[in-house]
Amino acid sequence: MKSKIILSLFALLFVTTGMAQDCIFFFPQTEGTRMVKKNYDANGNLRGVMTYTIDEIDNYPSGMVVEAEYIFKDSTGTVYDKGDLEAFCQNGEFFMEMKEVFSNPSFVSTRQTDVVSTDAVMNYPNVSTSTNDTIYFDDAYVQIYSKKNRGNRKNVTVYDREYVTTEPVTTPAGTFDCTKVKYKIKSRSPKETIEGYGYEWYTPNVGVVKNEQYDNNNQLQYYTILEVLK
16 A cells, blocks of 8 residues: 655656646546535435635646536534635546545534635546555645634544445446445544544445444444436
């Protein structure tokens, strides 16, 4: 398994001048496409709504970059984060920024509008062309903090990611053939440490369509579902 990576998009895009290789893109590639994901607690209560709109597509010698505007709101409709998220192919491998950790209310305050994060990305392998010996999932680390108070921070690590199976997943947005991945996650702040594990299901041309997170007592804490794709 590869070690954790903390990479800037600039370095990734221009570190090589080689020609782009075939890459399965696990994110929409059509401008104007809108995705809506909803996050719920273990009892099915709405915790947050994440909306993504594809607004820019660029091609480089080393691969393609897709940029999406995102808006994360809590259950009352209050915006707690917004900005841009990038997904890209780099020499045959797909990566996505880790900003989706913002969708989990256990990691960021739903009232914090001045939250920013360090640059961090994760890879999403195409398991259909891999064997168990060639599937590599990177670990990743991101620091989330308040612009107004750097002491108000959380360090989130996603690690021990591993392929579980390939299976269909049905959501309100449709049925998708997905790669299922298990991961461990740790969030540390000056006040507390939260540890657990989760499952993520992702599919070509869409990305993550479902996510479940559990504590270390195997109790479901949160889950996220793709509700709209159009």
